[in-house]
Amino acid sequence: MVINIQGTDIELTDAIKQYAHDKISSLTKYFENIQQADIDIGRRSNHHKKGKVYFAEVNLHVPGKIVRVEKDCDELYKAIDKVKDHLKVELEDMKNKMRQVDRQEIRDQKGYEI
Numbered sequence: 001m002v003i004n005i006q007g008t009d010i011e012l013t014d015a016i017k018q019y020a021h022d023k024i025s026s027l028t029k030y031f032e033n034i035q036q037a038d039i040d041i042g043r044r045s046n047h048h049k050k051g052k053v054y055f056a057e058v059n060l061h062v063p064g065k066i067v068r069v070e071k072d073c074d075e076l077y078k079a080i081d082k083v084k085d086h087l088k089v090e091l092e093d094m095k096n097k098m099r100q101v102d103r104q105e106i107r108d109q110k111g112y113e114i
Contacts, residue, residue, distance in 0.1 A: 001036065003021055024037045024087075030091045
């Protein structure tokens with residue numbers, strides 16, 4: 001899997017890059033055929049009343065599809081964790097749908113009726 005990390009309005013340190021890389025690369029446990037991940041990490045703007053608002057946005061390229069998730073949080077590492085958790089759910093749902101289609105094709109070939 002190719003992982004591209006980009007920072008918006010923040011300085012990307014090695015620790016942030018490594019953390020994001022580790023979290024996104026762990027998604028291969030849930031879906032094996034991830035081709036590319038584009039990660040954008042940053043801060044929204046400086047004018048928020050509630051302090052700094054960070055975001056993490058990930059575009060996963062899987063065969064025939066792009067899965068995009070974006071999350072906001074008051075801490076950068078929490079935003080990355082939220083994105084990873086949401087992507088995990090999306091990938092599991094996608095994998096279950098693919099399995100269901102495969103099962104249906106096998107049933108059709110064997111002549112089973114439901």
